[in-house]
Amino acid sequence: METPLSKHRDEDADLTARLRRCERDAVQDLYLRYVDRLYSLVFHQVGRNKNITEDIVQETFLAALNSVSRYRGQSKPFTWLCGIAYHKIGDFYRRQRRGAEDVGLRSATEVEKIPAREEPIVDKFESEETKEVVEQVLAGLPLHYRQVLLFKYVEEMPVMEISEIMRRSSKSVEGLLTRARKALQASLNDSSKG
């Protein structure tokens, strides 16, 4: 019996095969299938800025179209797309830094200096009122922390896929995840104190 998951896998396999054959119109199908998911993922990585998100999503699909001949089918189509978007976001922040205009970035070292608190705090963040605080805390995390947390806990990607996107070893991704969780915990504890 065909389940939604098996249908999704079949469609992905078909898309992979067409991309491997350098069929450029497969990028249009890739677009139809993943534009919303990619948009959402980029949106949260760039501080919920609509204009920046649109620029990056547009650049990502055009880059995918131009580099379709280089797609080897070693990663899933969406992972491949996320990898392109990840580098476009990196480029964007590098340009921002050069322009001395930092968009919600702060040093990870600074984040980790925040003292941790022992008491459980999750319940505090379940109301709408405090959701804004959580958003601010997340926006204050270093970009690569936010990204790895998004990939792991929102997109629910396995470490192997994250390592393909971030071009890091699995070991490095696991280390990054540990540090990101620690920084998130410290920041949340700190904000609940204040």
Added chain:
Amino acid sequence: MNDINNEESIRQILQATYKPVVASSTFKDELRKQLRDEVAAKAKEVAIPVWKRLRLWVPIAVVLVVASIGYGIWLPLASGPTITPPGPLPVTPPVTPPPIAVSTGTLEIRVTDAPPQRDVREINVNLANIEIHKADETGGEGEWVPLPSEPKLFDLMKLRESGADEILGEWETAVGHYTQIRMDVEVVDALIDGERADVGVVLPSGKLKIVGSFNIEPELETVLVLDFDADKSLVFTGEGKVLFKPVVKLIVTYED
């Protein structure tokens, strides 16, 4: 009570905060149209035979027209005035000038971005024997620290196209201040104008040396990006040779 140390709690917090959002329909329509146009343009590019490619023939036609006009002006001047022998003047009937017809034609002037001098599709570079220079804190000469690795092949054009960084390697190295990187560079080949070409490497000391200051600190990941400028690195000589003179920028970032 949940605990933030619990992965499930982190998942709940993040999923509650990072709710899915969708792009506006205007943006999606525009992007879909742009992609469709790009796909059509690329398909057309492949399908048009050489003799039908306007971008190729129009400049050639312009050059030929300009050359023929120039030749037409130059020829009478070069050959000098024509002398006809004296004789009886011919009697010609009076000529009625034809009515002047005011007609117009269409002139279209276009400006296009000239294609690059050469069509470079691949520059395959092999990097090996990487070493970093550790400064001596007491003011001495310091030392070269080898970073053991297998030679690794990169296609610089692919890196440029994807905008991605390719990892050369990761090493655990002694903490300290470093001032240089050096490595062997071997260009395997390049794909230029559709043909494989041998490329000679031009390096004064036989090694690529990049001067740049960086630190290696405990609990911190130092990331060095060697940003090759593929356009400036490839040199076409008058003798038809292709040389690779690496132009590299070092970008240092720290991640923890």
